[in-house]
Amino acid sequence: MSSPKQAAAVETKLTGGHRACAGCAFPIAIKEVLSSCKYPVVVVNATGCMEVTTTIFPFTAWKVPFLHNAFENSAATCSGIEGAYQSLKKQGKIDKNIKFVAFGGDGGTYDIGLQSLSGAMERGHDMMYVCYNNEAYMNTGVQRSSATPRGSSTTTAPAGKVINGKQQNPKDLTEIMVAHNIPYVAQTTVGMWPDATKKFEKAFEITGAKFVNIYSPCIPGWGIETSQTIKLSKLVVDTCMWPIYEVENGKYKINYKPATKLPVTEFYKTQARFKALLKDEAQIKLIQDWVDAKWARLQLMEEATNKA
Amino acid sequence: MVKKPELKTWKDIAVGGFVESGTAEYFHTGGWRSKVPVWQKQNCIQCLTCWAFCPDNSIKVVDGAKGKERAGFDYDFCKGCGICAEECPQNNKITKELKTKDASLKITPSTGSGKPGFDEKAAILFVGLKEAKDKYNIK
């Protein structure tokens, strides 16, 4: 882990002048990833907010080589770059040690890009995939994704008179990645700089396919003040809805266990997307039970995988 | 710094439309601001938390005796989100102190500016455009 002071000594890889919303989380995620890399790095990005706000032609905020291909294929595209690198390195045409990162939002990762991601991870390319999870399709205007939490109001699963927001729990993509038996899988959040940068630093040193899921609040999609990005990305961790953990070669480690586990409503009451959910006690109970069970399971997994 | 892209005709576009890195520095987003962060150097503890969490690369840093040190804001890019003020440990400390003294006080580290006792000790104030201009000479 590098402190902000140490990180600030490294040249910033994403300039200002990008067009992300005020208070957007992903530029912070990018900083956490790229300032944790001691090597030259090439970035691939799925179509989404990150791509469309940072590369408006002829301007680009990226100071590292950057390639955007399409929405659902950042992992496959990155695997092609890494494949080229391996080939050229073997032929002696490249001597540098270069790292590869693919970024995608939850839509481009949990949903439309899942196959591409699964393929790249299974093939074991030496690359890191970073999902910046803001829990809906934000670039197209806040539609529900398979990462959207139950009861959240989105434009395609609105809080209506009969149906109150999304009716399904989010898919657990991090666990799906664990099932790929890749050397490193982690969950973190933009608001926990030491945890995030420690994980990215570690991942960059591991050879093979790595996956990190980083929780990234969205100002308009969540209906929050621009200043609340970091606060909320930490608050969610204290509810255990977004546990901070890593799985290294199959071994689970929960990196942060809240001293006091907060009820999920503490998180919900901070955001407009959960306004209608807060009146729906039955649904809240379902969610709380689900979160509790998942948290218990995670602790069991940690225990089970660390037995001698 | 990379050259400012100047494309006049279709012939000026590089093959496949690739662009040199970092040209967004020529696109200023400071005009988006509806609130303005004001750095109070005398109260700054130099932790660079604001640098870490600024989404817009708007915290200037310079070389100091103990590594990088915070300098002013880069108002060319700052969109006025207030994360810096909200996350500033010094602001959080003073907010906590004021709230301990007065439990009815409803402030956060980014909304405390102007409240008695806050401005004297806070490292980052988050103020309106008019106040920024009139009081702090920030446009």
Add this chain to the structure above:
Amino acid sequence: MEKTIAARTGNEAMAEAMRQINPDVCAAYPITPATEIMQIFAGFVNDGKVKTNLITVESEHSAMSACVGSAASGARTMTATSSQGLAYMHEILFIAAGIRLPIVLAEVNRNISAPINIHCDHSDTMAERDSGWIQLFSENPQEAYDAMIMAPRIAEHKDVSLPIMVTTDGFIISHGMERIELYPDAEVQKFVGEYKAPYNVLDVDHPITVGSIVLQDYTFEFKKAQHEAMKNAKRVILEVGREFAKTFGKEYGLIEAYKCDDADYITISLGSTAGTTKTAVEELRAEGIKAGLIKIRSFRPFPAEEIAAILSKAKAVAVLDRSESMSNQAGPVATEVKNGLYDAGMKVPLASYIYGLGGREIFIEDIKDVYKELKNIADGKSKPEQAKYIGLKV
């Protein structure tokens, strides 16, 4: 130069060319009838006969996506596919062309579902005619082999920088074994040369952004540059063809005009059917009918002026399309030919036919019937029909 005479299928010939070109990266996914190309090539990889990194992706969409990543990284990149596989690449084909990556694709023409059918027609390739790829058709394994050797030179030329697909007809060529002349590895490698990347995202010392979002202010200019590159491709295909002739002894152009100099009746087709048509032309000429054939080798860029020039003396023309465009007017090839004739101010009687969908065989007699119909049209005995199905059970 010592050429090796061998018997090869189209797939074997394409795989052989790939071995000789020795690309840095291939990313591919199996699909009938193109699977064999990558199977054979995988053998070359695992036997250490090539330096290629073969990325065995989980879909054609990812195959083309990985090819884009690779070609943008200073690596010569190839793939192979067919039919649904090409259709699944559709989205990324446009991107590869738009960001101007000279990827080489060995495409085996096969029917597009539904109904699902693994046999030849051109519906897969024709569906990608607007994708911005150069499209070359091959009459036989030799042409496929030769075109594969020319493909990197055309695609990577600095005035072009566009992806290219070299096509063969599914099963008819891909699995049909024919006599072929193979060239020495060293000669092929010398002809192809080192990969010339349009840009390189692996050049970490000179970082660039590729694939930016481009809005109303520049997308139009972007497309104009691509449009000009495709125009340049016409010239470059001819230049590379002439150079190929100097090295390997056989010249290729945009089209092949077969016995057209004095022809009254000309049919236009592409791929394997041109071979069948040549026999029909011979037989008709023996009967005293002045038949000719235009075989279109380059469908993209489309040689409209070249075709119009050859048709200027013809009494009647037929275009044989091996795919449907469902316009109810004509198949895609006939539509393009008609466009060219209009621009040339010509109004030669033109009949258009749809044939061979889903691998339906076309016989010499069928083609001779087309010529005989052209004679009737020229003699005023019948009117040219459009999008007429031939070889259909009626």
